[in-house]
Amino acid sequence: MRSLRAQLAADPSVGTGNVLATVIAHGADLDGPGLTFDTAVDQFAAEHPLTLGELDERVQARTAWLHARGIGRRNVVAIWATDAADIVLSFLALTRVGAIPALLNGKMAPAIASEYIRRLRVDAILADAAHRELLAGQSDQPDSLHGAPILGEPKELGTGNPGRAPEHYRHHRDDPVVITHTSGTTGVPKAVLHTHTTLYAALKHLLTMPQAQGTDRILNALPIPHTATILMVNQVLGNRAEMLLLSSQDASDVLAAIERWKPHGVYGFAVTWAGLARADLSRYAVESVRLWFNTGDCAHEPHIRKLVAAGSRETVTRDGRVTVPGSHFIDGLGSSEMGHNGFHITHTPDTEHYGRCIGKPYQFAEAAVLDADGNELPPGRPGLLGFRSPSVSPGYWNDSVNTFRFRLNGWFLTGDLVHRDESGHYFHLDRVPDAVAGFEGPQLYTSLSEERILAALPEVLDCTVIVVPDNGSYLTDVLLELAPDADPALDRTDRIHQAVGAEVAATIRRIAVIGQDDVPVTVTGKVRKVALRQDRLAGVSS
Known part of the structure; x- marks a missing residue:
């Protein structure tokens, strides 16, 4: 059978x-796993594993x-x-x-x-x-x-x-x-x-693949109203796996749940990994975690390295399958519109393939680097990310203007700037609204600059880079969140200039030390760079 x-x-x-009714119709054990919630469900107490x-x-x-x-x-x-x-x-x-x-x-x-x-x-x-x-x-x-x-x-x-x-x-x-x-x-x-079918298309493909290590007991730290959580509910019910869904994505709540519930996989957004990376994970009981799975924005190298150094994973040796220290981190790039992560790359403690590499497209998807007219660009040339997949949303509800604005020559435009290398790996450069990156002129990428600063300055826990126009030119502000033992008065200008490269360095106006709560974020934890640019523009004009 x-x-x-x-x-x-x-x-x-x-x-x-x-999915729920179909799983039952196909004969799944009614005493098997359903879902687990962090609050009470009717007569059932919080964290009761519903069958x-x-x-x-x-x-x-x-x-x-x-x-x-x-x-x-x-x-x-x-x-x-x-x-x-x-x-x-x-x-x-x-x-x-x-x-x-x-x-x-x-x-x-x-x-x-x-x-x-x-x-x-x-x-x-x-x-x-x-x-x-x-x-x-x-x-x-x-x-x-x-x-x-x-x-x-x-x-x-x-x-x-x-x-x-x-x-x-x-x-x-x-x-x-x-x-x-x-x-x-x-x-x-x-x-x-x-x-x-759009939200199930990727899962249909994954059901034909071997079940990944760490996906039998999952802690869902994704925003609950997000497309990603709906995907996870579908996935665990089909895999007959266990999942605890957290109402909060704050790092402290996630760490407490890891220690208490002992998951094998933790799913979340980049903001959660940044929060976990601020903690000394060696002081927490996180050894149960074999897999960290990121979706949404791709994660930063220093955050990934701290996570894969924790936890454990199974590997095959001459002596058979053994458990070794250090976990897996699956990174990629996804969005509500894409319906599922479109790309994937797996990191371990031995990984060196960083630099905002988001890996290759899943087998169910296609991707391309496009110019402004929708023509495909060759490897090495930066451009717009075009994406095609049966998982892509058919559009925005009651909003045909934006539905068609983000379509070009048969591709869905994700709003990201990327390039591809000769081996087919894609690298994320920035979000289109945050960059200064036409096909001619300056190439100022805020996300890539943040990645380079974090990699070069270990005492920087997180950073935000914004670019604003100034009389036909551009000014860049760098906001640093430092480790508690780092000296905020230390001049880091030369190191930051070297990290970001000459073209960005020439535009840097200000390097400032900020607190963790000084940067405005969206409901899912993304930095609201548009608000920061407006604040900086007001400063420029004054």
Whole structure:
């Protein structure tokens, strides 16, 4: 008999909207793993490992609650909450009735959340107590926003009667199943739509591959309302793996969970790795970790090196399979629109392939370096990153202007600047809005400069580089976060100039030491360089 993973890989009907039900239909053990949450779920205590059967029953209760309130096919329902359980269980229930959950990060500013919800034109809203109060400040009506009723708190859905749940909605491959959002580095986030098949396309490929080391027991430190968490829920249910979902991505909470829960794999964004790298990991019980998996922005070399020096991994020797000190770190580049990491490269303590290398595309994807007209550029030439994959979002919800703005000559434009070497490895240079990098003229890359500074100055825990225009030229500011024992008064100018190269060094106006909380970030922890540029431009003009 074929394994469950093989059955799922061959099943044309399985997708993001029905993974839980399909896994059960294919005969998965109801006493096997479901999901584990860091807060209580109905009658179950926090960190109770829900079995597959318990998870299904809790989702059915929520399905019945929604159905009784008229929520069904094509209804768009916004979910604004903090707890992982509130978001994930509501998502699973809404897809069962054919609705389209729109997930909002709990850290979003109320005014931006209100405008984002208005643009979505939702049919209804679910909000936890804290966020319902915030919404009240954005509306003249206590129980609605922009004409959409606030149905209740996500926890209330658990009071539904599972026995009254309607039949599972039958998804077509192109049915919309979830709306997530971008980081919002430039203002109101873009609403990213995914269908039943786009978010499952990469997982179909992975199900045909051997299951990776460290993926049997996963700590999910990814932002819960992000596309990446929806992918992970689908992945662990198909792999019949265990997963604890954290409501907070703060490094201190992640470290505590690693020590307490002993995961084999930890999944997160670059901001979490930067936070973990600030700690002396030798003082923590992290030896259970075999794999760190990064998505979103690629990670910095010094942060990766500190993580792979910790934990353990299995390797094959003449004496057979043994466990050795040091872990794996899988890096790459991904986004909500890409639907899954598009690239991958694996680091160990022995790795030397850095310099913002994001590796090669997955087998299910294609990539190219493009000029402004969509022509492919040869190795060594920097350009726009074009990406093609069955996992790519079909577009932005209610926003055809941006949907087509980011398409060029059959490619999705990720908003990144990259180059490719002769061996097919891709290297990330910067985000397009943050760089000064036309196909002619100066080549000033902020992310690459940050990478080089971090690699050259060990006492720098993190840094931010911004470039602003100045009377037809450019000025660069370098903001350094130093280790506690580093001297903030030390002149590091020469070392930084040497690290970033002559072209960037010639533009440096200011090198400043800052605190960890002095840089504005988005709800997912990305630096809001647009805000920093505006502040610096005000300084230039004054």
